[in-house]
Amino acid sequence: MKCYPVPRENLVLSIDNLKDDIPEEYLSHKECYENVIRKGSVLYDIFSELSKDRKHKAHQAPSNAYRISDGIMQNVNPFLLHFALFVPAITNQATPEQQAEFLKHGFGIIGTYAQTELGHGTFLRGLETTATLDLETDEFVLNSPTLTSYKWWPGGLGHTANHCVVMAQLYVKGKCHGPHLFFVQIRDIETHEPLPGLKLGEIGAKMGFNTADNGFLGFHNFRIPRNNMLMKNSQVLKDGTYVESKNEKLTYGSMVFVRVYLLSDMAYMLARAATISVRYSAVRHQSHIKPDEPEVQILDFVIQQHKLFISIATSHAFKICGLWLWQTYSKVMEDIGKGSMDRLPELHALSCCLKTTSTRDAGWLIEQCRLACGGHGYLMSSNLPSLYTTATAAITYEGESTVLLLQTARYLIKSWKRAMEGESLPATVSFLSEYFNKRYNKWENTPKGIVDGLKLVVAGVTKMCAESIQKHVSRGQQYEEAWNSSSVQLIKASEAYSRALLCEVFWFEVDKVSSTLSNNLAVVLKQLAELYITYWALEKRGDLLVYTTISKDDLDKLQERYEELLALIRPNAVGLVDSFDIRDEILCSTLGAYDGRVYERMMEHALKSPLNAETVNQSFHKYMKPVILKHKI
Numbered sequence: 001m002k003c004y005p006v007p008r009e010n011l012v013l014s015i016d017n018l019k020d021d022i023p024e025e026y027l028s029h030k031e032c033y034e035n036v037i038r039k040g041s042v043l044y045d046i047f048s049e050l051s052k053d054r055k056h057k058a059h060q061a062p063s064n065a066y067r068i069s070d071g072i073m074q075n076v077n078p079f080l081l082h083f084a085l086f087v088p089a090i091t092n093q094a095t096p097e098q099q100a101e102f103l104k105h106g107f108g109i110i111g112t113y114a115q116t117e118l119g120h121g122t123f124l125r126g127l128e129t130t131a132t133l134d135l136e137t138d139e140f141v142l143n144s145p146t147l148t149s150y151k152w153w154p155g156g157l158g159h160t161a162n163h164c165v166v167m168a169q170l171y172v173k174g175k176c177h178g179p180h181l182f183f184v185q186i187r188d189i190e191t192h193e194p195l196p197g198l199k200l201g202e203i204g205a206k207m208g209f210n211t212a213d214n215g216f217l218g219f220h221n222f223r224i225p226r227n228n229m230l231m232k233n234s235q236v237l238k239d240g241t242y243v244e245s246k247n248e249k250l251t252y253g254s255m256v257f258v259r260v261y262l263l264s265d266m267a268y269m270l271a272r273a274a275t276i277s278v279r280y281s282a283v284r285h286q287s288h289i290k291p292d293e294p295e296v297q298i299l300d301f302v303i304q305q306h307k308l309f310i311s312i313a314t315s316h317a318f319k320i321c322g323l324w325l326w327q328t329y330s331k332v333m334e335d336i337g338k339g340s341m342d343r344l345p346e347l348h349a350l351s352c353c354l355k356t357t358s359t360r361d362a363g364w365l366i367e368q369c370r371l372a373c374g375g376h377g378y379l380m381s382s383n384l385p386s387l388y389t390t391a392t393a394a395i396t397y398e399g400e401s402t403v404l405l406l407q408t409a410r411y412l413i414k415s416w417k418r419a420m421e422g423e424s425l426p427a428t429v430s431f432l433s434e435y436f437n438k439r440y441n442k443w444e445n446t447p448k449g450i451v452d453g454l455k456l457v458v459a460g461v462t463k464m465c466a467e468s469i470q471k472h473v474s475r476g477q478q479y480e481e482a483w484n485s486s487s488v489q490l491i492k493a494s495e496a497y498s499r500a501l502l503c504e505v506f507w508f509e510v511d512k513v514s515s516t517l518s519n520n521l522a523v524v525l526k527q528l529a530e531l532y533i534t535y536w537a538l539e540k541r542g543d544l545l546v547y548t549t550i551s552k553d554d555l556d557k558l559q560e561r562y563e564e565l566l567a568l569i570r571p572n573a574v575g576l577v578d579s580f581d582i583r584d585e586i587l588c589s590t591l592g593a594y595d596g597r598v599y600e601r602m603m604e605h606a607l608k609s610p611l612n613a614e615t616v617n618q619s620f621h622k623y624m625k626p627v628i629l630k631h632k633i
């Protein structure tokens, strides 16, 4: 995947016209969009200049470049899909010749990824947009045969992008070959007018993501050259011959890339929420612990530490697991480049459950950070509401969470069957064989013991699912019906698997590098990793009691250790969030600024409200006064 140079923060943050005079929450829907396009265009220009100086390297961990834009935009960048999906789709799914052709204008074109339709988002084989080969003209004819076939949701599609990669059902000589990707220009480069045969627009206001310019697109006999089908994996020749892909799911590869990336993206979202809420909790004094002493920092309440320290730990867990998953992704992509697809199902399963858990956890943990800041967390100027609505969108986009967990469950059940048949399994599921062969240890109250226990839960629930499916089949259900009947437990198996993976990777990656770190840093990182693992052991104590040999006494000791860890982390809490090193201009929060001038910043921000431009709003004289006077006694 092309990696865009990360413009130095100082360079970007020094540009005056990237700052907002009026806070975005006081702009109209249209003004908001125009404002982010103004700022995004400046960033786009910087990217263009910077990228001319450096060679792009494929398959590098994506830069955090767009995170700078996150701060500048204070909302979602409408150019994001160009970088997140449009370019990666072309890089991963087009031939080298096509890449050279489609990307020859570099930053001269702005693209998006148009897959979801009004009627279908999850079930890709049900997409209705058609691309039909016209042999005589050597073209594909794109059509939206129904209202439900209109592309609906793609970011930047409404008014920003002039090109897109479209997922459409491929028809050749009357035969449907399933979903394929096509490179399509949708607006005139000069005038930006929609091209003839297209219906384009934005889908309207959302609970967040309101500057992403999510749009709709309908095709009416819209023609593109045959060569505009991305043909790296499958081809349509000039004579209409269809050459199928070695694996039809390679077409879904761009989604895997974003799912993999979202883990580290959620790490960053959480780092921001934790920074805001922990710093605020160090500034805010409220109530007493000892009646005869002054009001305390709310961070001294142990329950406040319980609410917030898990977010610090989880941010590190997602960052470390995100790098681990990125390395797996890069290796699998390398193998695919050499013709081996063996690990693609494993990568798909890992990316599905880890994307789901990281986005769900980011959502509820950011909400927990907001609530821990009391009323001031509810102010838009705290930036916690925007962080929440931006993060929670990821639970749905790039694969709805339930659907993706079921994909992982599909892999777990297949792996369990292989374990029963004595086959060797990849390391990420080899514990299923150990469980099946009853090779597992008694409970230990250690991080490794907890990880082993969480794996036993996965194995036990997976076994229960397999037995449930078998039971329904033996009662006469078809396999797919039996699968549906067991789906509540299947989701539980995937959730347990994801949690066990996160705990295992977090603990062992930290343990692995700790000898290379200064003693103090190693101690603190291990405390965070142990806090994370112990937190989840206590959260999942019910499952541990069912599937492991853990005792009530073990649980009491874990609770005690957890509270010890809160106390150990407390002195370093502010230092830990400071070490996320997120500048005020990117944090965009009156509660979380580095200097701790919370109340002054809150008042400064409040005075920027347009309503405060005058002491009496005109509505008093227009509407209130007549009524007051009429009913005055």
Ligand SMILES: CCCCCCCC/C=C\CCCCCCCCCCCCCC(=O)SCCNC(=O)CCNC(=O)[C@H](O)C(C)(C)COP(=O)(O)OP(=O)(O)OC[C@H]1O[C@@H](n2cnc3c(N)ncnc32)[C@H](O)[C@@H]1OP(=O)(O)O
Residues within 6 Å of the ligand: 004, 040, 041, 043, 044, 047, 062, 063, 065, 066, 069, 077, 079, 080, 083, 084, 085, 113, 115, 116, 121, 122, 123, 124, 125, 155, 249, 250, 252, 253, 255, 256, 258, 261, 262, 265, 344, 345, 348, 396, 397, 398, 399, 400, 403, 407, 410, 411
């Ligand atoms: C100005 C400058 C500033 C910006 C600078 C930016 C620089 C930044 C650089 C990089 C940044 C990157 C950052 C990204 C951050 C995130 C931002 C994102 C913003 C929002 C994006 C949102 C985009 C979207 O939402 S796109 C649409 C997403 N849609 C989906 O995910 C659809 C979900 N549905 C599916 O995936 C499938 O339909 C399915 C899997 C649910 C079912 O498919 P199916 O019915 O065909 O399959 P079956 O269930 O029948 O069989 C399953 C079978 O197939 C295998 N399988 C399925 N999927 C895959 C896959 N993807 N890969 C591999 N294999 C797959 C599965 O393993 C099964 O195999 P079996 O062997 O078991 O049969």
Ligand SMILES: Cc1cc2nc3c(=O)[nH]c(=O)nc-3n(C[C@H](O)[C@H](O)[C@H](O)COP(=O)(O)OP(=O)(O)OC[C@H]3O[C@@H](n4cnc5c(N)ncnc54)[C@H](O)[C@@H]3O)c2cc1C
Residues within 6 Å of the ligand: 081, 113, 114, 115, 116, 119, 120, 121, 122, 123, 152, 153, 154, 155, 209, 214, 393, 396, 397, 398, 399, 400, 402, 403, 406
């Ligand atoms: C902010 C945002 C940005 C987006 N950006 C893009 C983009 O740039 N490009 C793009 O193409 N799309 C984009 N999307 C669309 C997104 O990918 C879809 O919303 C997502 O794939 C879910 O599809 P859907 O909304 O049609 O829900 P559906 O597929 O209709 O699912 C609705 C609900 O039905 C249930 N369900 C569905 N299928 C199953 C199943 N097999 N088993 C069990 N339950 C099931 C689940 O509860 C699910 O939540 C975006 C969405 C959002 C919210």
